[in-house]
Amino acid sequence: MSVLGVLLLILxxxxxxxxxxxxxxxxxxxxxxxxxxxxxxxxxxxxxxxxIRALGISALIAVAAAILTTLAALxxxxxxxxxxxxxxxxxxxxxxxxxxxxxxAIGIAFLGWxxxxxxxxxxxxxLIAHLMLCAPFxxxxxxxxxxxxxxxxxEAARVLGADERAAFSRVRLPLLRPGLSASxxxxxxxxxxxxxxxxxxxxxxxxxxxxxxxxxxxxSADPVVAAISSLLIVFTSALVLLAQRSFGLKIFVDVEEDSxxx
Numbered sequence: 687m688s689v690l691g692v693l694l695l696i697l698x699x700x701x702x703x704x705x706x707x708x709x710x711x712x713x714x715x716x717x718x719x720x721x722x723x724x725x726x727x728x729x730x731x732x733x734x735x736x737x738i739r740a741l742g743i744s745a746l747i748a749v750a751a752a753i754l755t756t757l758a759a760l761x762x763x764x765x766x767x768x769x770x771x772x773x774x775x776x777x778x779x780x781x782x783x784x785x786x787x788x789x790x791a792i793g794i795a796f797l798g799w800x801x802x803x804x805x806x807x808x809x810x811x812x813l814i815a816h817l818m819l820c821a822p823f824x825x826x827x828x829x830x831x832x833x834x835x836x837x838x839x840x841e842a843a844r845v846l847g848a849d850e851r852a853a854f855s856r857v858r859l860p861l862l863r864p865g866l867s868a869s870x871x872x873x874x875x876x877x878x879x880x881x882x883x884x885x886x887x888x889x890x891x892x893x894x895x896x897x898x899x900x901x902x903x904x905x906s907a908d909p910v911v912a913a914i915s916s917l918l919i920v921f922t923s924a925l926v927l928l929a930q931r932s933f934g935l936k937i938f939v940d941v942e943e944d945s946x947x948x
Contacts, residue, residue: 702919709912716907727913737914740898747809747894748878751816752824756869758817759824760862763832778829782822792819793886800887807889815887816877823872831865832858871929875922 704718711717712724731737762781766774784792796815797806805811835858843853881896888897899911 706916709916714908727910740895744895748874751877752870752873755820755824755873759828763828781825789882793883797886809892812887820873820876824869827868828865835861
């Protein structure tokens, strides 16, 4: 392994070590290394109705966004599979457009639209924005997984007497599982971590956890934010391990290679 590779292995996880270590500092000041060991800030987070409510709202919106975006992305991928090349290229460009615009501009645009339809400051309004933001991350894994399926498998199923629905549900859908799982994982993480666009759309009754963290940092520098971040690090690591055990991480490499070819 090269020296650069060793340095990367050391430096990349270093910020995570600092955040986790600072979360155990006993006094109301972010400090690393900590002077002692205390679970005070974890208890404050888990015992705060405000923090838990923000966590629940973020989780609910992220789960809904992941499911709805994945279903929409599956429908789009199937619809574009046999479309003419030019039409498919235009449609995929439209799906990927949220990656090209600054999130601040997207947030302002959504704010104006939600005010016009009287949905500003609502969970439904935030969910609609997150659906658009998650669309590129949901579509790519499914489209890549769909392209990797041998068309002759579905044709063989039809030759053996299966209709279109049976051929899809019994042959193609199981082979799409890695792409669908990756789509759900990508969409959930993107929605749960979204800050910039969401800041324009929150209301007095609806605030997500990332926005609450951002606001808290303006008022205080106590380690409760480090404690929340540490829990999120553990949760994200658990999701990645679950993904590895369930469908492997090769689909992520395939998506990256497909993006470079495109």
